Amino acid sequence: MTSKEEKFLSSAQGYYGSHPSEWEFSQMFGEEDDNLSDSDTANNDDNLISSLAFDSSGKFLAVGYNCGQVVVLSQQNDQTYQLHAEFKSHDSEFDFLTSTEIEEKINTIKWFPYGANRLLTANDKTIKLFKMCERVHDGTVDVSIKPKKVYEGAHAYNINSVSFNSDGETFISSDDLRVNLWNVNINSEAFGIVDIKPENMEELNEVITCSDFHPSKCNILVYATSKGVIRLGDLRDSALCDRYSKQFEDTESDIGGFFQELVTTISDVKFSPNGDFIVSRDYLTMKIWDPRIENRPYRIIKFHDHLIPKLCDLYENDSIFDKFQCAWNGSSYRLITGSYNNNFYICDAFGQHITPMMAIKPTSGVYKEQKLLDPSQKVLHAAWHPHQDIVALGAKDFGYLYIRKSENDPENKSQ
Numbered sequence: 323m324t325s326k327e328e329k330f331l332s333s334a335q336g337y338y339g340s341h342p343s344e345w346e347f348s349q350m351f352g353e354e355d356d357n358l359s360d361s362d363t364a365n366n367d368d369n370l371i372s373s374l375a376f377d378s379s380g381k382f383l384a385v386g387y388n389c390g391q392v393v394v395l396s397q398q399n400d401q402t403y404q405l406h407a408e409f410k411s412h413d414s415e416f417d418f419l420t421s422t423e424i425e426e427k428i429n430t431i432k433w434f435p436y437g438a439n440r441l442l443t444a445n446d447k448t449i450k451l452f453k454m455c456e457r458v459h460d461g462t463v464d465v466s467i468k469p470k471k472v473y474e475g476a477h478a479y480n481i482n483s484v485s486f487n488s489d490g491e492t493f494i495s496s497d498d499l500r501v502n503l504w505n506v507n508i509n510s511e512a513f514g515i516v517d518i519k520p521e522n523m524e525e526l527n528e529v530i531t532c533s534d535f536h537p538s539k540c541n542i543l544v545y546a547t548s549k550g551v552i553r554l555g556d557l558r559d560s561a562l563c564d565r566y567s568k569q570f571e572d573t574e575s576d577i578g579g580f581f582q583e584l585v586t587t588i589s590d591v592k593f594s595p596n597g598d599f600i601v602s603r604d605y606l607t608m609k610i611w612d613p614r615i616e617n618r619p620y621r622i623i624k625f626h627d628h629l630i631p632k633l634c635d636l637y638e639n640d641s642i643f644d645k646f647q648c649a650w651n652g653s654s655y656r657l658i659t660g661s662y663n664n665n666f667y668i669c670d671a672f673g674q675h676i677t678p679m680m681a682i683k684p685t686s687g688v689y690k691e692q693k694l695l696d697p698s699q700k701v702l703h704a705a706w707h708p709h710q711d712i713v714a715l716g717a718k719d720f721g722y723l724y725i726r727k728s729e730n731d732p733e734n735k736s737q
Contacts, residue, residue, distance in 0.1 A: 344726065344727050345668065345677065345679060345713075345724045345725070345726050345727070346724065346725055346726075346727050347683065347722070347723075347724055348401070348402060348712070348723040348724055348725045349402050349403065349722075350720060350722055350723075351385070351393075351403070351720070351721040351722075351723075352369075352371070352719050352720035366719070367388055368387070368389035369387060369388070369389065369719040370387065370388045370718055370719050371385060371386070371387060371703055371716035371717070371718070371719065371720070371721055372386050372387055372388050372427050372428050372429065372703070372716075373385070373386035373428050373429065373430050373431045373703060373716075374386070374431070374703045374704065374705040374714050374715075375430075375431040375432060375433055375441070375705055376433070376705050376706070376707050376708055376714070377433040377437075377439075377441070378433060378434075378435055378436065378437060379437065379708070380397065380707040380708050380709050380710060380712070381397050382396055382406065382433070382439075382454075383395045383396075383397075383403055383705070383714055384431045384433065384441055385714075385716070385721055386411070386428030386429075386430075386443060387427075387428060388425075388426075388428075389426060389427075390410055390411055390412040390413055390414070390426030390427065390428060390445065391408065391409070391410055391411070392408070392409055392410075392411045392428060392443060393405065393407075393408045394406045394407040394408070394454065394467075401710070401712065401725060402723070403723060407454060407465045409452070411426075411428055411443040411445075411450060411452070412426040412427075412428065412443065412445040412448065413426050414426045415447075417447075424446055424447050425445060425446060426445055427445055427446070428443050428444070428445060429444050429445055429446065429480075429482065429483075430442075430443070430481070430483055430484050431444075432485065432486055432493070434486065434490075435486045435488065436490050438453070439453060439454040439455070439456075440452065440453050440454070440470070441454070442484055442486075442493065444481045444484050445481070446477075446480040446481055447474060447477055447480070447481065448472060448473070448474040449472070449473040449474070449481065449484060449495055450469060450471070450472050451469070451470045451471040451472075451473070451506070451509075452467050452468065452469055452470060453467070453468050453470050454466075454467055455467075455468060471507075471509040472509060473495070473504055473509045473512070474509075476495070476500075476502050476504075476511075476512040476514075477495065477497045477500065477502070478497070478499075478500075479497035479498040479499055479500070480497055480498065481495055481497050482497060482530070482531060482532055483495070483496050483532045483533050483534070484496075485533060485534045485535045485543070486535065487535045487540050488535065488536065488537060488538050488539070488540050489540040491505060491506055491507070492504060492505055492506065492540075493506065493535075494515070494535060494543060495512070496530050496532065496533040497530065498529040498530055499517065499518050499519040499529065499530060500514055500516060500517050500518075500519070500530070501514070501515050501516035501530065501533055501543075501545055501563070502514055502515070503515045514562075515543075515555065515557070515562060515563045516530070516545060516555065516562075516563050517562075518530065518547075527549070528547045528548050528549040529547060529548050530545050530546070530547055531546050531547060531588050531589060531645075532546050532588065532589065532590055532591050533545035533546070533591070534591055534592050534593055535593075536593050537593050537594075537595055537596075538597050539597065540557075541556055541557040541558045542554065542555070542556055542557075543555050543557070543563070544591055544593070544600060545591070546588035546591040546602060547587075547588065548583060548587040548588075549571075549583060549586070549587075550571065550572060550575070550583075550587065550588055550604060551569060551570070551571045551588075552569070552570040552571070552588065552591055552602055552611065553566040553569050553570075554566060554567050554568040554569070554570070554613065555567060568613065568616050569616055570600070570611050570615075570616050570619075571616070571617065572586075572609060572618060572619055572622070573617060573618070574618065577606075577630070581633045581637070581642070584605065584637070584643070585604060585605040585606050585642070586605075587604060588602045588603065588604050589603050589604065589605070589644075589645035589646055589647065590602065590603040590645070590646070590647045590648050591603075592648065592650060594650050594654035594671070595650055595651075595652055595653070595654050595708070596653075596654040598613075598654065599611060599612060599613070599620070599654065599671065600613065601648055601650065601657060601671075603646050603648040603659055605629075605642060605644070605646070606624065606625070606626040606627065606630070607622050607623060607624050607626070608622075608625070608648055608657060608659055608669075608673075609622050609623070610622075610623070610671055610672070610673075621671070621672050621673050622673070623657075623669055623673035623676070624673075625659070625661055625667055625676075626661065629662075629695070632695060636697065639697060641662075641697035644697075644700060644702060645702065646659055646660050646661070646700075646702055647660070647702060648704060649704045649705050649706040649713070650671075650706060651706045651707075651711065652706070652707070652708045652709050652710075654671065655670060656668060656669065656670055656671065656706075657669055657670075657671055658704045658706060659704060660700065660701025660702055660703070660715065660717070661700065661701060662695055662696060662697050662699065662700050663680070663695065663696050663699055663700075664680050664681045664700065664717050665678060665679065665681075665701065666678075666679055666681055666701045666704065667679070668713070679724070681701055681715050681717050681720075681722040681724075683722070699717070699718070700717065701715050701716065701717045702716060702717070703715065703716030704716070710725075711725065711726030712724070712725050712726075
């Protein structure tokens, strides 16, 4: 272990394990928020939040919806967020070749890594690049969203994730069987860097569920699968990453049986902002991976052990297929992920201190235990401000912002 890593581990374990975080409800956005003027009635699936993303400065928060709408909120001086822009990113389409309808649902949103107010949005088949322009006219700021490029025709299966490269010129998109590499300026073609489709589809035994680029090494990427495996590819070794450099897998899972693959399917994978660790989220846990150790996670953070006796019921109502996301804070010390009953968890990256909370309004952020499981109330989407302790949560058709209040936090004082 290097001195840099030792310092990181000791500071994170020492401070964040002994000083509980104090989080407070900041605001709520969604159906009851007057800012979202185009919203329809509550309990409509079209109004469900499907993605969340802060830009690299944290000034803007983009919220994607099942209806293809994107709302951009901007941070105010009091750290609240107000409506900045709203636009329709995708419309539903019909694929006549496969006789299937392509939903307008926004599967993912990614901001351009180096400002420029550009963002990518993706539904199942198409990725679009937009630029947000601001113009001051008679003392009023006029905001317009201009479409720049459409990237399509490269995915036969549904797109599950998009990730920008640190080079600022390329990005990857992944579906069930492929990972494609795009140049931002070229939308007519993509280069397939991962293809796990077997010659005989009857031999297919896993699918790709998510992918991510390393935050600073433009040649390194990871993709995760339904078998709970994370594979690391190095574009310097080979332009085709089918022959991965490393494979990370937890071989000691104790679930077994019919539900083994369902609960170990990875729904989200992300490098830490400092690039030293990888986090994966499956149905029951978050796992922290040290890139030097392939055969076991560095830490396993358990949230859902109480769901194990209920797996049959969760399978019957399809809740076992829910895809929970997770997010790092800017310093790579903390993580956030969601759960049922509108619960979410903020923890240190080593699982030694876990703060359970509930996303409701009004609330002071105090966790109230609910003994009855309500899988219809769930926090699936989470994003963390890159420079401040502000988290955004998506729970069905409502969004929540929470802020950490601690005058003694040295991390906040340094920012």
